[in-house]
Amino acid sequence: MTGLTPNATPIHLAVALDGAGWHPAAWREPGARPDDLLTARYWADLTTTAERGLLDFVTIEDSLDLQSADPFSDDVDTRTDQVRGRLDALLVAATVAPLTRHVGLVPTVTTTHTEPFHVSKAVATLDHVSHGRAGWRVQVGGTRGETGNVGRRTLPPIRRDLASSPEGRAAVRERFDEAADHVEVVRRLWDSWEDDAEIRDVTTGRFVDRDRLHHVDFEGRHFSVRGPSITPRPPQGQPVVTALAHQTIPYELAARSADVVFVTPHDDEQAASILGEVRGAEARVGRNARPLTVFADLVVVLGSTTDAARTRRRRLDEAAGSPLTSDAHVFTGTAADLASLLLRWHDVGYDGFRLRPAVVVDDLTAVVDELVPALQRAGAFRTAYDPGTLRERLGLPVAVNRYAAASA
Amino acid sequence: MTQHRKQVILGAHFPGVNNTTVWSDPASGSHIDLSSFTHFAQTAERGRFDFLFLAEGLRLREQRGRIHDLDVVGRPDTFTVLAALAAVTQHLGLAGTINTTFNEPYEVARQFATLDHLSGGRAAWNVVTSSDAFTGENFRRGGFLPHAERYERAEEFIATARELWDSWPVDAVRADGADFLSDASAGTFEHRGKHFDVAGRFTVPRSPQVHPVVLQAGDSSDGRELAARSADAIFSRHSTGDGAREFYLDVKGRLERYGRRPDDLKILPAATFVLGDTDAEAVDRAAEVRRQQVSPQTAILLLEQVWNRDLSDYDPDGPLPTVDPIVSDASSIVRGRARQVGDPAAEAARYRAVAEAKGLSIREVVIELTGRQTFVGSPETVARALEHAVATEISDGFILVPHITPGGLDEFADRVVPLLQERGVLRRDYAEGATLRDHLGLGPARPASDWGTGVSAAHGASAEPLRTGVRASA
Ligand SMILES: Cc1cc2nc3c(=O)[nH]c(=O)nc-3n(C[C@H](O)[C@H](O)[C@H](O)COP(=O)(O)O)c2cc1C
Numbered sequence: 001m002t003g004l005t006p007n008a009t010p011i012h013l014a015v016a017l018d019g020a021g022w023h024p025a026a027w028r029e030p031g032a033r034p035d036d037l038l039t040a041r042y043w044a045d046l047t048t049t050a051e052r053g054l055l056d057f058v059t060i061e062d063s064l065d066l067q068s069a070d071p072f073s074d075d076v077d078t079r080t081d082q083v084r085g086r087l088d089a090l091l092v093a094a095t096v097a098p099l100t101r102h103v104g105l106v107p108t109v110t111t112t113h114t115e116p117f118h119v120s121k122a123v124a125t126l127d128h129v130s131h132g133r134a135g136w137r138v139q140v141g142g143t144r145g146e147t148g149n150v151g152r153r154t155l156p157p158i159r160r161d162l163a164s165s166p167e168g169r170a171a172v173r174e175r176f177d178e179a180a181d182h183v184e185v186v187r188r189l190w191d192s193w194e195d196d197a198e199i200r201d202v203t204t205g206r207f208v209d210r211d212r213l214h215h216v217d218f219e220g221r222h223f224s225v226r227g228p229s230i231t232p233r234p235p236q237g238q239p240v241v242t243a244l245a246h247q248t249i250p251y252e253l254a255a256r257s258a259d260v261v262f263v264t265p266h267d268d269e270q271a272a273s274i275l276g277e278v279r280g281a282e283a284r285v286g287r288n289a290r291p292l293t294v295f296a297d298l299v300v301v302l303g304s305t306t307d308a309a310r311t312r313r314r315r316l317d318e319a320a321g322s323p324l325t326s327d328a329h330v331f332t333g334t335a336a337d338l339a340s341l342l343l344r345w346h347d348v349g350y351d352g353f354r355l356r357p358a359v360v361v362d363d364l365t366a367v368v369d370e371l372v373p374a375l376q377r378a379g380a381f382r383t384a385y386d387p388g389t390l391r392e393r394l395g396l397p398v399a400v401n402r403y404a405a406a407s408a
Numbered sequence: 409m410t411q412h413r414k415q416v417i418l419g420a421h422f423p424g425v426n427n428t429t430v431w432s433d434p435a436s437g438s439h440i441d442l443s444s445f446t447h448f449a450q451t452a453e454r455g456r457f458d459f460l461f462l463a464e465g466l467r468l469r470e471q472r473g474r475i476h477d478l479d480v481v482g483r484p485d486t487f488t489v490l491a492a493l494a495a496v497t498q499h500l501g502l503a504g505t506i507n508t509t510f511n512e513p514y515e516v517a518r519q520f521a522t523l524d525h526l527s528g529g530r531a532a533w534n535v536v537t538s539s540d541a542f543t544g545e546n547f548r549r550g551g552f553l554p555h556a557e558r559y560e561r562a563e564e565f566i567a568t569a570r571e572l573w574d575s576w577p578v579d580a581v582r583a584d585g586a587d588f589l590s591d592a593s594a595g596t597f598e599h600r601g602k603h604f605d606v607a608g609r610f611t612v613p614r615s616p617q618v619h620p621v622v623l624q625a626g627d628s629s630d631g632r633e634l635a636a637r638s639a640d641a642i643f644s645r646h647s648t649g650d651g652a653r654e655f656y657l658d659v660k661g662r663l664e665r666y667g668r669r670p671d672d673l674k675i676l677p678a679a680t681f682v683l684g685d686t687d688a689e690a691v692d693r694a695a696e697v698r699r700q701q702v703s704p705q706t707a708i709l710l711l712e713q714v715w716n717r718d719l720s721d722y723d724p725d726g727p728l729p730t731v732d733p734i735v736s737d738a739s740s741i742v743r744g745r746a747r748q749v750g751d752p753a754a755e756a757a758r759y760r761a762v763a764e765a766k767g768l769s770i771r772e773v774v775i776e777l778t779g780r781q782t783f784v785g786s787p788e789t790v791a792r793a794l795e796h797a798v799a800t801e802i803s804d805g806f807i808l809v810p811h812i813t814p815g816g817l818d819e820f821a822d823r824v825v826p827l828l829q830e831r832g833v834l835r836r837d838y839a840e841g842a843t844l845r846d847h848l849g850l851g852p853a854r855p856a857s858d859w860g861t862g863v864s865a866a867h868g869a870s871a872e873p874l875r876t877g878v879r880a881s882a
Contacts, residue, residue: 027588034583038613040494040526064514066595066609077609080589085581085613088522094491095526098442115510117466117546118485125488129442149514151606152548193482202432205705208482210475213468226545228475230468232440232482 011342011380012352012394013372014106014295015050015364017043018061019083022299022326023358025319027083031361038087040095046360047096050103053368054382056393057104059137059242059354062089064110065145072160074144081321090122097130104390106135106242112142112175113150116185120229124190127234132389135240136186138258140179140250163247176253181220183241183257188216190238192228194404214403236389237399244297246327251281259396260293262354264328271296271345293351293394297328298338301358302366306333316358328356335370342371343378351394413832416798417674417805417848419503420452421461423813425469425480427710428680428780430700430811437814439480442492444814449493451814452500455821456835458847459501459532459621460493461643461807462486466510467543469744471709472718476744478706480813487519494527501844503532503623508561509539510547513568513604520620521573521612529616529843534623534643537562537631542743559630561603566622566638568599568606570856576614617843619853623676635673636662638859640850643807647677647782652802674848679782679806683819687785694784697811698775707771710778713742714755724771728763732756782806790820791827798833 019037020027027034036042043060050058067084068077089107097105105126109119119136127134144157158175162168194212201209216227242260245251254261261278265271278294301316303309309332317323324330331338342353355371357363375381386392391399422445423429430436438444449460464486469476486504493502502523506516516533524531539558541551553561580594598607624635625643635642636659646655655677660670682697684690702710704724712719715733718741722729733752763773783790797803810816828834839846845853 027583028585034588035581038525038581040528044495063611064518066611068609078592080587080592082588084589084594085576086611087525088487088518088612091487091491091519091522091526094488095495097492098446098495113512114515115547118511121485122488125485128440128484129488129492131442145608149606149608149610150512151514151604152512198482200431202703205703206477207431207480208475208477210477213475213481223548224545224550225547226467228468230466230482231484 005347007346007349009351009395010382011346011375012056012293012295013053013367013375013381014057014059014104014352014354015055015367016059016061016297016354016356017046017360018356019067019086019360021358021360021363022356023301023316023320023324024082025316026359028319029316029359029362032359033361034083037083038085043092043096044099046364047100047103047105049364049368051100053372054385055103055368055372056352057106057133057135057240057390059106059135060089060092060108062086062108062110063139063146064113064141064149065143068145070160071143071145072158074157090126093134094126094129097126097133100130102133102385104133104135104240104393105130106137106240108137108139110139110141110146111179111182112140112155113146113152114182116182116223116225117189117229119182120186120189121231123186123239124229124231124234127236127239128231132235132391134234134236135242135260135390138179138183138241138243138253140175140253142175163249169249172249176249178220178222180253180256181218181222185216185218185220185223185225187238187241188218188402189225189227189229190234191401191403192216193231193233194401195233195237198232212404233401236391237401238391240390240394240396248277248281251278252285254278254292255281255285255287258292259289259391260295260394262295262297264297265345266329268344268348271348271350275349290397293396294349295352295354296345296350297354297356299324299326299328299330299356299358300338300363300367301330301332302335302338302363302370303332304334306337309333312362313358324358326356330358335366336374338371339374339378342375343380346380414798415805415835415849416794416828416833417676418455418457418834419459419461419676419805419807420448420455420457420817421463421678421807421809422448423480423810423816424463425465425483427479427701427706428809428811429480429813430697431480432700432703433812435812435815439813440482440484442489445489445493446496447814448817449497449500451817451821453497455817455825456829456838457500458805459503459530459844461503461534462489462505463534464505464507464536465744466507466538467546467744469742470542471712471743472741476709478703478709487523490523490531491526494523494530499530499838499842501530501532501621501847502527503534503621505534505536505625507536507538508565509537509553509558510543510549513565513572513599514606514610516565517569517572517610518612520569521615524615524617524620525612529845531615531617531620532623532844533620534625535562535566535634535639536625540743559626559634563634563638564601564603567856567859568601568604570619570859571597571599572610573615573619573853574856575610576612578614581613617845617853621844621848621850632659632662635659636668637666639673640845640848641674641676644675644677647679647806648797648802652677652797653800656801656803671849674804676805676807677803678809680780680809680811681783681790681820681824682781683785683787683790683823685786687789690785690789694781697781698779701811702771702775702778704771707774710774711759711770714752714759716741716752722770725769728760728770728773787823787827791824791831794824794828795831795833
């Protein structure tokens with residue numbers, strides 16, 4: 001990978017928050033605060049730490065089912081040795097919004113069982129209460145557990161091996177097509193109020209100009225939605241839509257619907273090939289928006305020396321009873337070495353990185369106190385927040401209102 | 409504090425999307441920005457209110473097929489704003505109106521349990537049943553629910569939510585180094601019913617209140633019965649006089665057959681107020697507020713709701729129309745809110761009689777007849793009236809609806825609250841660590857299995873005898 005032109009744009013950095021961390025034994029670490037996972041204080045502490053590190057945004061994991069060792073399995077999870085139970089991610093983001101000023105807040109909200117109308121106004125409101133810092137991590141749902149919990153529809157469950165048969169692929173494709181419809185409705189509803197719809201014109205007695213409010217009239221295979229939203233257009237116009245993707249169909253969903261995609265390269269070779277797949281997906285779906293902003297996801301186990309990091313990982317694995325496995329590459333080493341890896345992949349074409357701290361209290365702190373300074377020394381990361389919305393920070397263009405443009 | 413005085417429960421209703429809310433006043437601020445909600449909530453907390461209250465409507469209202477543009481339009485998502493307010497308040501209850509027709513129990517239970525955790529036990533749910541096909545056009549299932557079944561679904565919805573809230577045993581989260589869970593089946597639930605057939609694992613461990621406070625807003629006999637069977641409080645429109653007392657006695661009288669005591673269900677009517685240094689000044693200010701609430705255009709619009717026809721060519725400063733109202737209910741011109749006019753012909757006759765007797769224009773007669781101000785007077789007068797209403801079984805308290813965002817509660821908190829405190833009917837301070845259930849004197853949440861089926865196990869086993877009459881409050 002040597003010989004690449006250095007990427008002159010700054011690196012974007014996000015942290016993925018989930019319970020006590022991404023290692024199943026994270027909650028056992030000294031200082032992990034496992035009793036606090038359901039408190040506002042815990043989440044406020046994590047997000048203010050992320051803000052101290054000038055991070056672009058945090059994501060917050062969620063699901064419409066209880067955590068389990070294998071969400072795709074039909075067997076009931078009976079483990080008692082891992083974190084179970086969590087709060088609604090969007091509401092956690094809303095609670096920390098008034099306690100932070102800069103860091104972007106990107107909760108996970110699923111598409112399969114939720115109402116696009118509710119999701120649209122919830123993310124719009126998160127954007128209002130955070131003054132333009134909201135995002136949404138779109139997650140396609142549909143495991144057996146979620147379907148049984150919500151109960152509104154019966155669906156064939158999404159299984160891990162689905163992609164290996166043609167029928168399986170068709171079922172997955174259908175679920176992702178529905179997700180694309182869901183995002184489309186959410187986005188239309190965000191635009192259903194023009195920015196200047198509220199006029200407060202005393203002479204005519206009108207609070208709004210109803211010509212600047214728009215029905216969205218979406219009609220799809222799975223639902224139709226009339227609109228307009230009940231919530232005025234959010235400050236960013238379009239909050240930042242993100243998706244995690246590992247395969248062709250999810251890459252295409254991201255290319256159709258998202259602003260930012262999280263991908264999971266495990267080595268330099270995959271780093272290059274996955275980027276190529278993302279660009280291929282964009283071409284196939286005819287994306288005419290700006291190309292996806294691409295983040296690589298990494299689980300991070302940091303230490304002051306490589307040995308110290310390895311010892312930490314070994315200790316965690318032993319406590320968990322099995323080695324950590326992940327869809328993303330697990331980086332075990334020093335912040336300086338992680339900085340080198342990020343700079344290298346940045347040069348390949350990655351815009352940023354979403355780091356999943358193995359133990360949130362320890363690895364988030366190391367990201368903020370060690371990785372960020374290392375990247376700053378390399379001239380690759382901001383040294384202060386600029387004012388502005390999350391879109392602006394990520395270099396996304398001003399979101400033009402589709403209806404205002406049409407009626408102008 | 410004198411113990412025997414019955415406490416006045418106070419809710420603070422964020423000014424809503426109807427003509428009670430005056431947006432044309434220079435003091436009127438944003439209805440969306442968090443700063444307005446924060447100001448309002450912090451004023452309520454300074455005034456030692458029990459809770460803040462948000463209404464909800466899931467489709468913009470329309471009249472004669474067009475989006476209604478004369479009142480405040482637009483509001484944020486209820487849960488999201490309440491979660492944000494949890495961070496900027498410490499004691500105040502946070503009540504959100506959430507509909508049972510266009511939601512599913514799993515999601516709503518998760519959101520309220522989350523809010524209860526994030527706020528340290530301050531969540532409340534105002535259950536509403538709006539089920540019209542007009543609102544349904546914004547949702548996956550459309551207008552799927554027959555009107556007659558909306559309370560049936562609401563009741564099963566609440567019951568299912570309670571089962572979910574109960575699904576994590578006490579101390580299921582152990583997190584002591586050996587095991588994270590003390591119970592491998594924590595969160596397991598199963599509900600097989602007519603409206604909900606769900607089973608699985610609930611995501612949110614037991615919250616501080618276990619069940620948030622449940623309010624019900626619905627006036628029909630079915631609505632009152634739902635409150636008597638399933639709620640902790642009822643939000644009503646009956647704020648004064650004989651109507652309020654009848655409502656109070658009717659609803660409290662429904663409790664006994666469910667093994668509940670009169671104190672178990674709080675009656676909380678909506679109430680507006682206008683203050684002045686003297687009663688006379690308050691009356692003048694109230695008249696001015698009425699003119700602000702009923703602009704010339706709003707006068708025509710409200711008259712159209714009575715006449716049920718297009719009156720846009722009429723002069724608001726001129727006389728009432730000579731044409732008769734359209735009586736057919738099927739063709740209601742108002743959509744997105746319950747129609748509040750009973751018999752259009754009788755109502756029109758009443759308008760004509762008043763206009764004729766007093767020589768009033770359209771706008772004047774609308775101001776006269778659609779007035780909703782409950783308490784008008786000096787702080788002394790208003791404090792006395794509040795205390796009196798609660799002492800005489802008009803209500804157990806009020807959900808106050810100021811007409812200006814966000815400062816409409818300021819004067820009340822500054823001038824009326826100290827008088828209520830002096831009279832011993834409002835707390836001087838919140839009890840340390842108190843939940844909303846504690847503020848309201850509701851006692852611990854009863855488990856799901858205890859609700860709704862006649863005499864409750866908990867009360868039957870209780871050493872305290874059930875009171876038989878409705879005159880519970882000393
Ligand atoms: C005081 C009061 C407040 C209400 N607030 C709301 C509200 O905020 N949102 C809503 O959708 N419905 C609201 N409703 C409507 C009720 O949920 C119900 O749909 C309506 O009153 C019709 O039911 P009923 O025939 O039992 O009265 C309210 C009703 C009352 C009496």
